[in-house]
Amino acid sequence: MKSRNELKNYQNEQHNFKLRLGVLGLVVLTAFSLLAIRFYFLQIYRYDYYQTLAENNRISIVPITPNRGLISDRNGVILAHNFFVYTLEITPSKVKNLAATIADIAQLVEVSPSDLKRFNKLKSESHNFESVPLRTHLNEIEAAKFAVNRYRFPGIELKSRLFRHYPLGKQGAHLVGYIGRINDKDLTKLAANDVLSNYKGTDHIGKSGIEEHYEAQLHGTTGFQQVEIDADGKAVRILSSKAPTSGSNLILSTDSKLQEIAETAFGERRGALVAIKPSTGEVLAFVSMPTFDSNLFVGGIDVENWKLLNESLDKPLINRPLRGVYPPGSTFKPFAALAGLENGKRKPPFSISDAGYFMLPRSSHRYRDWKPGGHGNVDMRRAITISCDTFFYGLAMELGIERLSSFVRHFGFGKKSGVDIAGEVGGLMPTPEWKMRRFKQPWYMGETVIVGIGQGYTLATPMQLAQATAILANKGVAMRPRLVAAITDAKTGISQATQTVISDKISLDETNLEIVKLGMIDVTLPGGTAASVGANAGYSVAAKTGTAQVIGMKQNEKYNANLIAERHRDHALFIAYAPAEDPKIALAVIVENGGHGGSAAGPIARKVMDYYLLGKLPEVELPKANVLVKPNENLAPVDPPVNAPVVEHYD
């Protein structure tokens, strides 16, 4: 019974199998018939069409480069746009005697030595079969002259190309950035992002600033034409085409008038300024001085200008707001103050009697205040106003480095702000673990003491200082700073605002915030370290001055004794937000080797705040009387920590 059953199953199974095999056989037949039909369609029905394409002519696909998106400021002032220029381009592989040909061309069209140098530089950087510009910006007459003689110059083409232009030139160069020719490194990156085919026909790419960070949005989508080309490679007929899609336009949050005022206020001095709208994180001004003309880079920078920029002692190419790291000095004190208050270590009416120095327990070393003899009785508010070092030495010691460090991280110290531009560095907020990792050494109490006044290992970028001030003004809520306020789709014309992002949030006691705010307001009132900044302002300013010692000197700076003396002077720092009751702007200013923060950096900040809040520059000459001059506030001799390293750069 059982065996019969199995036998039956077996037969059933075999029958089923054959049935299903038959079904699959039909599938095979259908699929191959489908192929045969497709072959018939291609090879018989459409034969003439493909025959024409393949035999008489060849099909070539010509990319059409999209227009790069425009960049404007918040008021619509154009910061970057495109225009057509004639360029004369050589494909080296198609030219037999390059030198002789160029000499021939020079008879027709002027070729300057710097053109030649740039050509040689670009040629060495590109492949032999790529066309390299010899002359750009040909005028109509030159273009016509060459066109008539074109037959004499195989391998040389007159092209009409879109050129990027930055109408404001030097203004905001670090912010807007520039584009440059695509190199091998760019190609690798494009390939990794799988967008290489979109760059056929494009030979420039964003290299720095907004141009780099928003490359994907600015570039657009490359269109193409399918053209028939004859034996000589000339286009005969367009078969099909697809128009390119222009890149999106960017609207920045910055105000170019404000930017101009800030840059003018710096004059010949080096430094940086960042202004932020605290409630949204919109960056209002982004200044790096000295600056350079972005237009120099578009066609490929010539050797002389490159040398000038790259070897200048002033380092104009460095993006100071983003990559310049400075000890925050006394501008750190409001944040240390808040740390002390929030941790319950300095509850009012706490005060100290300052004799002009601070000593650690069981140590005879004196950490001196900037004012010999001390300030007398000092409470928290006054400590901020007069920038009392002794007060903060003690505060830092009692708080301890871990608590201090983790508290101020909520204000962005020691981490990147996340602003939408590439290359930001994160500064440094030291901890014992960091020191052990970095130097394999334990942390010393003395190092905590000097962190209290923003010295020691502590380093911050101007971007970070401005962001910290903005967070303070916004009562502990950190809005991620951003430079692009809106992106306009070129096709639809619809503008989409970029997102306002809360990147961090720390809940703070209102009364503590009030103490720090009052201390900072007093800074700009008579008796404060920046009284001139608040004088006749018409709005209240909460601010803090700072002075940072210049730490390391670069080797190449030693050949000019006078210059060293100037460059040894302290950096002047200044942070502020205003109006203090309802902050609309928060900023940080650094003037390199500027001396004291209140007198060197403060007036720049005042001009920016005046324009932004009142729409004007300060009208009257600022009074010089009643200003407490406080030279070298941090030159108070602080013994360096054991084996103190020369701090240069932390990323």
Place this chain on the structure above:
Amino acid sequence: MISQLLQNIFKHIDAFLMGCLLFTMLIGLFVLYSASGQSFERISAQLVNISVALSLMWLVANIQPQHLERIAPALYLFGILLLIAVEIFGHISHGAQRWLNLGIIKIQPSEIMRIAVPMMLAWFFAKRETSPRFTDFAIAALLLLIPVALIMKQPDLGTALLICASGIFVIFLAGLSWKFIVGGMVLAGALMPIFWSMLHGYQRKRIEILLDPAQDPLGAGYHTIQATIALGSGGTTGKGWLNGTQAQLDFLPERTTDFIFAVFGEEFGLAGNLILLTLFSLIIMRGLVIAAQAKSTFTRLLAASITLTFFTYAFVNMGMVSGILPVVGVPLPLISYGGTSMVTLLLGFGILMSIQTHKKLVASG
């Protein structure tokens, strides 16, 4: 004496199948000569590939199917372990982790799985004493999906899809109820978006471009456009051997491997294409006959799966070149240049021959 020896040597070779295979490979050599720009080096390298593959085929043809059945689970496990090893130590080749470098030789575990997966599934169903139930099919599906997922992750979409197909053939032929087949198709339709999200960016793009090759003529669409021009311009009888302008003038990409069919179609036209289709059909027919005549569940299922996977290869490749299927990296069987795929293919045919020629032994024993 000598004739006896020859008879012994070729005892387990199926003459009809062998003839078709040799004829197709011969055509392949001619096409390769043209596609490689008349390179003797390529031809000799391919001859070495063919020789090695034929020797292995002969070897496998002489092994009794019962032995194959016995080693199926071990081979499957071994393959899975290698796939995991590739995942962990795999060294990057062509941007994808497919190869495992064992010092002396580099092996591609996904190729092992092309044989091991149908063997494993056939073994699994042969082991069931009653007719398979739903749970059996579920386990089979799992056995199939593990290697497919690992290979897809490499990422090697082409091989993953083909192995998936080979397993589905086994499951279908093992008697999966029509209810489930229809249900499965509906489910597959529903799961399409998930599958879509698992694909890599470039894989997605290729499928999108199939629907509209003109969308990206500078990038992925270029392959399809150039291949259809080459095929279409071949006409009825083709431009003649070595005379394909598209192929000879560097317009065609990957013309010795995945796109070799475009060279063939341009030079031999519709006539050549139909001859090739006929040859493939004969090979497939023979394979299906072997499957139908096979005596055990294991051999039946395995023979059918190997044959139908061969069909899938041919169809996917020709469909891709003629622009009706997306561009997935699948070579044209027996024609495209390449050692690994040739070895795997002929190993498969070796198994078919073994099944066909050991039938009497099974029946009597």
